[in-house]
Amino acid sequence: MTQNTQPKSVANQLFLTDEQLRKGTEAMFFAYRGFTADPDRILADRGYGRAHHRAVHFIHRSPGTTVNNLLNILGVTKQSLNRVLRTLIADGLVSSHVGQKDKRERHLHLTDAGVALEQSLSNAQRDRMRTAYKAAGAEAVAGFRQVLEAMMDEDMRHQYEALKDKNE
Amino acid sequence: MTQNTQPKSVANQLFLTDEQLRKGTEAMFFAYRGFTADPDRILADRGYGRAHHRAVHFIHRSPGTTVNNLLNILGVTKQSLNRVLRTLIADGLVSSHVGQKDKRERHLHLTDAGVALEQSLSNAQRDRMRTAYKAAGAEAVAGFRQVLEAMMDEDMRHQYEALKDKNE
DNA sequence: TTGGAATGTCAACAAGGCTGACGTATTCTG
DNA sequence: CAGAATACGTCAGCCTTGTTGACATTCCAA
Numbered sequence: 001m002t003q004n005t006q007p008k009s010v011a012n013q014l015f016l017t018d019e020q021l022r023k024g025t026e027a028m029f030f031a032y033r034g035f036t037a038d039p040d041r042i043l044a045d046r047g048y049g050r051a052h053h054r055a056v057h058f059i060h061r062s063p064g065t066t067v068n069n070l071l072n073i074l075g076v077t078k079q080s081l082n083r084v085l086r087t088l089i090a091d092g093l094v095s096s097h098v099g100q101k102d103k104r105e106r107h108l109h110l111t112d113a114g115v116a117l118e119q120s121l122s123n124a125q126r127d128r129m130r131t132a133y134k135a136a137g138a139e140a141v142a143g144f145r146q147v148l149e150a151m152m153d154e155d156m157r158h159q160y161e162a163l164k165d166k167n168e
Numbered sequence: 169m170t171q172n173t174q175p176k177s178v179a180n181q182l183f184l185t186d187e188q189l190r191k192g193t194e195a196m197f198f199a200y201r202g203f204t205a206d207p208d209r210i211l212a213d214r215g216y217g218r219a220h221h222r223a224v225h226f227i228h229r230s231p232g233t234t235v236n237n238l239l240n241i242l243g244v245t246k247q248s249l250n251r252v253l254r255t256l257i258a259d260g261l262v263s264s265h266v267g268q269k270d271k272r273e274r275h276l277h278l279t280d281a282g283v284a285l286e287q288s289l290s291n292a293q294r295d296r297m298r299t300a301y302k303a304a305g306a307e308a309v310a311g312f313r314q315v316l317e318a319m320m321d322e323d324m325r326h327q328y329e330a331l332k333d334k335n336e
Numbered sequence: 337t338t339g340g341a342a343t344g345t346c347a348a349c350a351a352g353g354c355t356g357a358c359g360t361a362t363t364c365t366g
Numbered sequence: 367c368a369g370a371a372t373a374c375g376t377c378a379g380c381c382t383t384g385t386t387g388a389c390a391t392t393c394c395a396a
Contacts, residue, residue, distance in 0.1 A: 015306045082376075143312050338395100
């Protein structure tokens with residue numbers, strides 16, 4: 001349907017051919033596998049999965065966040081998140097306190113053990129990311145980020161932007 | 169965008185700070201969600217999941233491929249893939265023939281209905297990709313691909329490279 | 337020709353999504 | 367103040383998709 005075998009007038013659009021887009025798709029698929037591979041190994045050793053990683057990551061990012069807040073960021077149901085939080089709290093990696101202002105809320109923090117796990121996960125992931133960044137160079141990295149940001153859903157881009165410059 | 173108020177030796181490496189790497193991590197997380205969102209909706213309507221998408225995609229890419237071959241590309245166990253293939257075959261989207269040369273092998277093809285599904289999935293995914301590519305521009309896309317390729321595991325990069333230029 | 341390797345199938349289990357229903361505490365609002 | 371709305375937890379049950387284990391068939395090499 002959108003086969004691009006056009007004249008030169010569109011030569012500057014060559015990166016938009018179906019073939020180029022398909023390559024991008026497959027690159028995303030294979031790269032995401034690499035992206036999660038290292039943390040997955042660490043998690044498997046401790047009987048956790050990717051869901052635990054995501055929870056730990058975002059609690060670390062936003063200490064004191066509420067359950068509801070986390071729900072929006074992670075995009076899962078509360079039943080699903082609750083299962084994960086329950087094990088993390090039981091294992092002493094996450095603490096949950098009733099809110100001061102609003103007592104319906106629970107504020108989540110990593111314990112020392114939780115911070116330690118987060119560190120080992122993010123170190124593993126960062127190492128791979130750093131290697132990839134170094135290999136590709138600063139300009140490629142800028143392009144990488146631009147395309148990824150353009151690929152997000154509206155809502156997610158807002159979540160992302162809100163977190164983006166938090167610790168600068 | 170890059171404020172160069174630093175000495176050169178530092179400025180060159182600014183994209184390798186932990187903060188930059190963390191942003192890249194989160195960009196991957198949110199972008200991958202967007203990346204899969206559109207096909208996921210189509211699949212859900214038909215009672216399929218992402219595993220079906222992957223199988224259909226790579227059978228389309230490499231018609232006549234064997235189960236074992238697909239296993240290597242997808243990186244799952246044969247039992248897991250088999251369940252998905254079984255439903256796709258039962259639903260008449262994929263055909264499986266015993267190999268001529270080696271009768272242990274099964275060669276996989278998409279039926280017309282399978283091709284139709286593949287089209288609707290890849291059209292949806294390409295649309296988002298195209299929009300993102302357009303918004304980011306050709307140079308950003310080149311960087312995007314470079315970083316993704318550098319992020320893959322060795323083995324996966326080989327799989328990816330092998331597929332990469334197949335239809336050019 | 338026979339034993340091992342390769343290919344693929346079936347069965348059963350676990351993680352982690354989902355929906356729906358319900359209970360409890362707390363806060364907001366008319 | 368009463369009732370609606372919000373935040374959270376939990377139970378039950380479903381689905382997809384990953385896992386291991388057991389097994390049949392086929393091929394190949396000693």
